[in-house]
Amino acid sequence: MSQQTKVGFLYPGFAAEDDYPRLGEMVEPSVDVKLIHTEFNQDAHTVEALTEMGSIPRILEGTKHLKGTGIQSVLWTSTSASFTLGVDGVKEQIAALEEALNVPASTTAMAFVRAAKTIGVKRVAIAATYPEDIALLFKKFLENYGIEVLQYSSQGIITAAEVGTLEKEEVLNLAKENDLPEADALFIPDTALHSAEWIDDIEAVIKKPVLTANQVSFWEALRLTGQFKPQKGLGQLFRQEAPLEGGQTGDHQS
Structure with missing residues (x-):
């Protein structure tokens, strides 16, 4: 064994x-x-x-x-x-x-960079729970690796503890509201956000790949x-x- x-x-x-x-x-x-x-x-x-x-x-x-x-x-x-x-x-x-x-x-x-390359996505939208200045830093980081960020959101949530309380419907809404039709994939970049059991559900809603932090x-x-x-x-x-x-x-x- x-x-x-x-x-x-x-x-x-x-x-x-x-x-x-x-x-x-x-x-x-x-x-x-x-x-x-x-x-x-x-x-x-x-x-x-x-x-x-x-x-x-x-x-x-x-x-x-x-x-x-x-x-x-x-x-x-x-x-x-x-x-x-x-x-x-x-x-x-x-x-x-x-x-x-x-x-x-x-x-x-x-891991986001490698995952994007693995599934062949180059143009993405970001659904971030972060304040705007932090979301912008993620955009800039991805651009260093040739990933074009078409749109990024900032929910303005300051603490990880608060992000961790978001339920499935709230996460699905976060994805729907911040996707962009032209994007190859949607990135949801906070490890404080639950997502493990909902990946397929999110992809079914937005009809494209989603990459979440966890x-x-x-x-x-x-x-x-x-x-x-x-x-x-x-x-x-x-x-x-x-x-x-x-x-x-x-x-x-x-």
Whole structure:
């Protein structure tokens, strides 16, 4: 009998972290999820708070709890506390994770880039729960990798805790109201937002691929182990073969 795949996630605070063990049970074969809550000074979608939350010392604090657990990959699971630091900051986060744990690593922000390339989307709409300045930073981050953002929304929700309370109908409405007909896909970039069980429902409503933060984070972690198998129930992203390149990316376009 083959050993169960084990993946690690560093997740700041408490909001929608239950999506990760849920995703571990939804895939076939199931995946053993090791999730560590990291600390931070303030739960706020501001540049200052997110920069502190995603700082290398905070990430390294979290990695201490994953050492010796047998994980085969690790993700820094905050979109905004990654892209807010810019392309170089994201690469530093990935390098710090890989050096500390000696396994392939990535971040949610980078997972969006890889997932978009995997399903072949180049023009997207963003349904963000963030304040406008943070949503704009995500737009700029994606544009560094040749992804054209046709439209982005900002719901102006400051705390992750509040985002985590949104129910299915609210998430479906967020998708419907912020999609754009010309977009190849819709991105929903907050790991504080529940989405695991609703991916197919969202795609059915907007009639195109949707990439959500928790979905792409789990996909990226599984992909990095080399154990990914296409499957149903988690959107178009999970229905096709995944590329096998490692944690770092050479796709940056100046």
